[in-house]
Structure formats: C-alpha cells, structure tokens
Amino acid sequence: MVHPSQYSEGELTAAELEAGRLLFAGSCDFIAAANNMHVLPPEGLPEICFAGRSNVGKSSLINALTGRKALARTSQTPGRTRQLIFFDLANRLQLVDLPGYGYASAPKTDIKAWTTLTRKFLAGRASLQRVFLLIDCRRGIGSADAEIMNLLDASAVSWAVVMTKADKLKPGALEKVCDATAKTVNRHVAAFPQLFVTSSEKGEGIAGLRAHLAGMALPKVESR
Numbered sequence: 457m458v459h460p461s462q463y464s465e466g467e468l469t470a471a472e473l474e475a476g477r478l479l480f481a482g483s484c485d486f487i488a489a490a491n492n493m494h495v496l497p498p499e500g501l502p503e504i505c506f507a508g509r510s511n512v513g514k515s516s517l518i519n520a521l522t523g524r525k526a527l528a529r530t531s532q533t534p535g536r537t538r539q540l541i542f543f544d545l546a547n548r549l550q551l552v553d554l555p556g557y558g559y560a561s562a563p564k565t566d567i568k569a570w571t572t573l574t575r576k577f578l579a580g581r582a583s584l585q586r587v588f589l590l591i592d593c594r595r596g597i598g599s600a601d602a603e604i605m606n607l608l609d610a611s612a613v614s615w616a617v618v619m620t621k622a623d624k625l626k627p628g629a630l631e632k633v634c635d636a637t638a639k640t641v642n643r644h645v646a647a648f649p650q651l652f653v654t655s656s657e658k659g660e661g662i663a664g665l666r667a668h669l670a671g672m673a674l675p676k677v678e679s680r
C-alpha cells in the first residue's frame with residue numbers, strides 16, 4: 457500500500473513551492489500551433505509536454521497551472537484539437553499541449569494518426585525534458601493510455617503520470633486507483649516514479665506540480 461502523502465505536496469520545501477509559484481506568475485505566451493513536423497517552433501528553451509485521452513482534463517490543468525482561464529480551450533466536445541500547441545513560460549520553459557487521443561467517436565485510425573505525429577515529435581526533440589501523461593482518476597489507465605506508455609518508453613522520453621479530477625472521488629477510492637496506477641507506472645522503464653494527483657477544479661496538487669516544473673525551467677534572470 458502506498459501512503460497518501462506520496463501523492464501530496466507534503467514533501468516539498470517552502471522554497472520549492474515558491475519557485476513554482478514564481479515561474480507561473482510570470483508571462484505565459486502562445487507561441488505556435490503545429491499540425492505537422494515542418495511547422496514546429498525552433499528548439500531552445502527546455503520543454504515539457506502534456507498528453508492524455510480527450511476529455512481527461514488537459515486544457516483545464518494547463519489553465520489551472522498558468523492561472524489563465526482561457527489559455528488552453530476547455531471543451532465539452534472532445535477530440536477537436538489535432539495540433540501541438542506551444543506556450544512560452546517567462547522565457548524559462550516551453551509547455552506543449554499534445555493532441556488528445558482515444559475519444560469514443562473516433563475511427564480506429566485516430567490513435568495511429570496521433571501516434572505518427574507525436575512519435576516523430578518525441579523522437580526528434582532534444583529540448584524535451586519530460587512528458588506528463590494525464591489519467592482521469594475515475595477511469596484509471598485505459599488501453600489507449602497503455603499504448604501511449606509503451607510509445608513513450610520506446611521513444612526513450614522521460615514521462616510521469618498526472619492524475620486528474622481528484623475531486624470526483626472519495627479519499628479511499630482515490631488512493632485505490634492511485635495505488636493501482638503507480639504499480640503499473642513503476643513497471644515502465646522511462647517512467648518517473650511519483651504520481652502527481654491533481655484537481656484543476658479545487659486546485660489540489662497544482663502548487664506541487666508547478667514546483668516540479670520549476671525544477672526543469674531555466675533559472676530566473678534577475679532584472680536590474
């Protein structure tokens with residue numbers, strides 16, 4: 457059994473949390489939207505990606521992290537975004553919103569199309585630090601997620617799981633799904649062992665994830 461504190465912000469120092477807050481308190485600018493490999497913005501800043509099934513809460517998480525309500529468009533009709541969206545955070549870190557995958561109404565070729573573009577991107581992007589794979593607490597790891605985990609392992613990209621919509625479950629049920637997810641994640645070679653448990657609605661886990669991301673950003677340039 458994994459102790460719930462493993463999934464909380466309890467282990468972080470005040471300085472780490474403050475570094476996370478500061479990073480996300482800076483500017484956040486839309487850079488580019490790319491639907492093919494030829495229109496990607498140049499590499500430069502360290503980059504992190506968010507990936508997940510359509511409707512997992514990816515746009516909501518990006519908006520909660522950045523504190524900007526409409527930066528990433530949230531939607532009730534999943535599967536509409538077929539592009540990689542790039543955001544620049546304070547000239548210190550680039551966020552990449554990958555297209556959602558696995559929505560129910562899509563043809564079977566959906567995951568293949570997602571895979572082709574994303575695989576190319578993941579394989580060739582030297583500035584990529586880590587992919588955050590979002591899993592809905594109520595669903596746990598599905599077959600499409602499992603495929604993506606294998607793809608990430610094969611691309612030799614470091615990845616970590618973010619549990620979303622934690623507010624939708626009671627503590628006991630949440631711990632159960634987190635335990636099961638952690639067990640699976642820990643069997644993967646390229647996976648970061650910690651789960652990030654979040655609720656974009658309630659703000660749970662957001663400060664901790666910000667702190668973690670600040671650890672991958674370029675240092676803040678002091679203005680004078």
Ligand SMILES: Nc1nc2c(ncn2[C@@H]2O[C@H](COP(=O)(O)OP(=O)(O)O)[C@@H](O)[C@H]2O)c(=O)[nH]1
Nearest residue numbers: 510511512513514515516530531621655656657
């Ligand atoms: N209760 C709850 N609902 C959420 C949370 N995050 C997202 N949602 C809802 O889940 C649905 C899909 O969210 P969205 O961010 O658009 O998902 P995306 O398709 O992965 O970008 C929307 O109706 C959101 O309001 C959360 O933390 N808690």
Ligand SMILES: [Mg+2]
Nearest residue numbers: 514515529530
């Ligand atoms: Mg979205």
